[in-house]
Amino acid sequence: MGQRGGYERFCSLSRGLDVVGERWSLVIIQELLHRPLRYGELRSKLPGIGSNVLGDRLRRFEQHHLVERVPGGVGEGVAYSLTPRGRDLSPALALFRRWALDELLPMDATSETVAYDLSYAVDADAGLAEEYEWHIDELSYALRIDGSTLTVTPGSATEPVVTLRTTREFMYRWVEGATTWDRGRTDQEVDVDVLGENAWQRMQLATGYPGRQTPGSRLGTPPGPSCVA
Incomplete structure (x- = not known):
């Protein structure tokens, strides 16, 4: 009898x-x-992952028919692409992102400052140092980016270059990928005050999820339009 390991439960x-x-x-x-990504591209988007861990996860996904290897461009080797079965996880991930928003932006105003590594989206040597202020329903959050580190603290920012006002219901749809910041502004679900040239675009890149930007788009390089997750 084969040994499966893991939970070893007859439970989907x-x-x-x-x-x-x-x-x-x-x-x-x-x-x-x-989109399909080469091994090196995946590593660059996942700061902190070990090469052995990434290789193990990709092999497991291939064994379970979630991922397949596809030819890359000329001289680029192979890329990893989701199979239809792998893409079936998309709705579940959207719902999980919605559920997890209240962990990312807690509704408890006494929450502590949390720091995030944004090196997948921001070039540290771009020298970015600025603040954004988000008002979501009755709660406020100060977001400060220094280099490629983003800190989030409940409360007001000192000198925000972007001040944003919206509802948690909009934010749920945003993290699901059902809407965008710009669509929210057009539909008057998001109100924004912006100081300085390109501050709105910088905030979108700095706070977007991995992969939301167009391929190769990073702070420190010319930004492309945002993509829905």
Whole structure:
């Protein structure tokens, strides 16, 4: 009798977590939902992941028919692409992002400052140092970016270059990928005050999820239009 390992439960949730429940697994899937990526591209989008861990996750996904290798461009080797079965995870990831918004932006105003590594989207040597202020319903959050580090603190920013007002219901749809900042402004669901040239575009790139930008778009290089997750 074969030994499966993992949870060893006759339960579809448990079996699913055996395949995609380890650290980095769902983040890799989220990156590949946007387009096929070469191994090196994936590593650059996942700061902190070990080469052995990435290789292990990709092999597991191939074994379970979530990912396949496809030819890259001339001289580029192979890329990893989601299969239809892998893409079936997209609705589940959208719902999970919606659920997790209240962890990313807690509704508890006494929450502590949290720092995030944005090196997948921001070039540290671009020298970016500025603040944004988000008002979501009755709560406020100060977001400060220094180099490629973003800190989020409940409360007001000191000198925000972007001040944004919206609702948590809009934010739920935003993290699901059902809307965008610019669409929210057009539909008058998002109100924004901007100081300085390109501050709005910089904020979108600095706070977008991995893969939301067009390929190659980073702060420190000319930004492209945002893509829906």
